[in-house]
Amino acid sequence: MNEVLKNARRIVVKVGSSLVTNEGRGVDAEAIGTWCRQMAALAADGREVIMVSSGAIAEGMKRLGWATRPKELHELQAAAAVGQMGLAQMYETKLREHGMGSAQVLLTHADLADRERYLNARSTLLTLLSHKVVPVINENDTVVTDEIKFGDNDTLGALVANLVEADALVILTDQKGLYSADPRKDPTARFIDVCTAGDPALEQMAGGAGSGVGTGGMITKVIAARRAAGSGASTVIAWGREPDVLVRLTQGESIGSLFMAATAKLTARKQWMADHLQLRGTVVIDDGAVVKLRDEGKSLLPIGMVEVIGDFHRGDVIAVRSLRGEHVARGLANYASGEARLIARKPSSEIGAVLGFTNEPEMIHRDNLVLA
Structure with missing residues (x-):
């Protein structure tokens, strides 16, 4: 882990709903401010950072006065539309405090499956990075239901890592990382500090439901690590409230669970282009x-x-x-x-x-x- 994150120049950071909204209480200004300060520090160190942030639906629920997450898709999409306003505003405010520009980018999985839209999205994100602007990406939940159905933007984080050829994906969550079993039920569960992304045994370890705010869980994060490894990006899953977690990771400190990509970034991309x-x-x-x-x-x-x-x-x-x-x-x-x-x-x-x-x-x- 020491070398993987220490040498990473382009990093995608993904944060989940429960962290962004303090367990559904609304956008957590302090937490977002902490991550923005760290992203500014990484940028000052010559690194490029992209943020993939959940939380629009949870923030929208708060603004609409809804105590429980609705089940109707149109209501969830309405909540996302309302909440995205507050989410984007908070990132803009906190990044600006540290002299950083921000850009809101709403993507769907279809955008990354269509080759022309893939190139358009890639060009836009790389242009933003070249201008020292932090793209803040979320699923476009107002028009699609992928995040609502399948998980807390973990898949989107991996797809963005593939899109921009990131060196690393950092998934910040409300758990310390991956254990061999649920430590709340199995006292013999061991912490997985380093493993190889894509190992089938990891998905067996990660079975379980997500939080009441988001819809992900450790399983979606392990699958995201496997996806990111497809383009040569290694993944770290770590607790989002760990002090200075992003800065310490890039300084070489071992935090969370590292999922090593088995294939080098260039080799993975060339193989994908050549074979598929x-x-x-x-x-x-x-x-x-x-x-x-x-x-x-x-x-x-x-x-x-x-x-x-x-x-x-x-x-x-x-x-x-x-x-x-x-x-x-x-x-x-x-x-x-x-x-x-x-x-x-x-x-x-x-x-x-x-x-x-x-x-x-x-x-x-x-x-x-x-x-x-």
Whole structure:
């Protein structure tokens, strides 16, 4: 654990409803202020931090005067709409106190399943980080029901870690971490300080219900750790009220349970790109572009493209071939086939003039490119 978090440069932090709302009493200004102070300290240390925060429904229940969590989906969605206002306002206020900007980002799982929306979300989040702004992400519960049905944003935290290629996911909860059994019932239960994410035995250990405020539980956190490991991010599950927990973790202190990713970040992403995505089209590139991709590790720019084959959309996976028909690479297209034909052989500086807009300066960014 000492090295994993100490070396992490991009970190996704997820906090659950019971922590954010002090067991459903409403947004906990002191707790959020504490996390914001720590995130500012991490930013000052040269790290990038994204916050995935639950709590909108619980805050909405308080504002609406509801003592118990309703069961009707439309009422839960209404509570989320009301509560999100207070949640965003609190993060903005507390981050601003430490000289940090914030941005509210509401996502759905569908946003991350659709390739074009995936690229749009990724570009937005990376742009916010480049401007030293902390994205505060929540599920868009007003229009979808994933969090309401399945758990306290643990899955969303893992998906965001995948999306931005985070080095680590930190899940702050109302428990110290994972035990081999329920310590309240089994006095022989041992604390799991370090393990390998994805080990089937961990899910057996984690069975159990969530709190009365959120709907998660340790099982959703263990599954989230497995998901995050799919892109090479390790996960820590720790008690959210541990003093200076984020700062101490990044200083190398062992706190909570560490779920080590078995695969390195770069290897995991390349494997995902190579094995699980269907090719939708092809771009043919000149010899100079082949050298840039293979020997220099550069992105594919439009000026290097000589032909566009097939019909594809932004976010689709396309093949990259040389003039001699050799398969050079594959990757996620930043432009649809019709747009790619218009900007082929043109410098990136002319994309806006040709198309009337610019998604990215590259046809395929090197982070989304797998060499053959």
